[in-house]
């Protein structure tokens with residue numbers, strides 16, 4: 379019987395107040411089959427900050443069978459005890475009140491092996507160790523530089539670790555362009571079948587992103603109005619306050635386009651724009667996302683200056699006080715962008731003529747990820763001027779912080795004094811409505827891998843279609859030799875980003891309260 383904070387199979391039901399209405403939730407968290415989660419890059423940022431705490435939380439919810447093992451792999455000469463110490467600190471950093479007994483029970487599942495993907499030493503012993511639990515589902519999580527994916531897969535294949543119920547998880551970005559992504563996918567495919575390959579994009583595991591599916595396809599209310607006839611434009615913003623810090627080495631080869639737009643933001647765009655899938659079956663959903671990616675209007679070199687803006691932060695201020703510029707953090711000059719804004723278009727019947735404004739950046743004034751769907755104005759106003767201006771309806775899906783949904787409506791300002799109009803949100807904060815802490819995206823996604831459910835993972839053809847759209851923009855930027863536009867840390871990016879949307883008569887959404 380695993381350690382269970384609550385009886386296995388249930389979360390406690392919560393009841394909360396939502397603007398006077400009581401909402402009750404009782405999500406179920408069923409235990410998954412025993413598994414081995416092998417984290418290559420086990421001492422890396424992602425493993426420490428996200429993967430180990432994610433596993434602890436699922437363990438605390440009673441979802442992880444005690445026959446499971448979590449095995450960190452890196453080149454460093456650590457052992458089980460020293461890696462458990464690292465894991466303990468990682469958990470305590472996010473959950474400082476983790477009960478000691480539970481934490482110890484979790485740490486007992488943790489192991490460490492020192493391996494180098496480019497050398498043979500230690501691999502046979504590792505294969506033997508994995509073989510000790512032949513019935514466990516095997517998840518090989520490649521949280522390393524993509525340049526190591528192929529070596530690691532070949533080693534796994536050589537030692538027959540790809541057999542049976544083995545799965546490989548590839549962290550984004552897959553390659554740096556279509557050609558390199560193809561090569562990685564081809565090489566991985568020599569060892570792992572597509573059905574065993576899980577390309578993770580953690581944005582798809584975020585609560586609000588999945589809620590978009592529930593909202594769009596679980597309500598009769600939205601879908602009939604979800605098209606060019608009724609929607610004026612869509613904005614997708616992923617803003618971060620952090621700089622690149624110690625990730626500068628990786629980031630400088632990548633930039634905001636490869637790090638955020640090609641994957642996270644295009645996946646969000648797919649969830650907004652896709653046709654209703656016939657079911658939640660993995661390929662039903664992924665087929666529809668693929669159609670959106672293939673319908674993105676290409677942005678060629680001639681259109682790139684009008685439709686895209688790239689920026690790089692200079693010294694300025696953030697929540698931490700004054701902060702250095704990107705090049706100072708990096709230690710040398712660089713042409714890499716830390717901000718991108720793009721006007722994208724989808725060439726199909728549903729979306730023709732509806733601009734999708736995409737924006738992401740580091741060192742922006744707030745950490746904020748949201749999707750804003752703005753509806754067209756009413757065709758004719760029956761109100762006189764004294765009533766005030768008629769605002770457009772807006773549906774705001776907030777991914778973080780404070781996940782939730784707001785639908786902005788026009789109502790009559792209460793009270794006497796003539797009919798005055800007011801724009802107010804129907805506001806649902808998930809935290810307020812359902813209480814408790816929402817699980818991190820990785821918690822859900824890793825367990826989906828164990829369950830063998832790839833619905834929320836990117837299929838090979840999706841990754842390729844995303845690169846096919848991104849590559850010409852990246853090439854145009856490189857060929858133009860233009861340096862990214864500077865912006866001061868703590869501002870909303872270069873002024874050209876404001877101009878990009880204002881040229882069309884719109885503004886970036888600022889109404890967050």
Ligand code: BG6
Pocket residue numbers: 580618637747
């Ligand atoms: C990662 C990017 O995929 O997503 C990072 O590599 C970025 O640069 C991060 O900071 C953002 O994720 P989240 O969940 O914090 O919004």
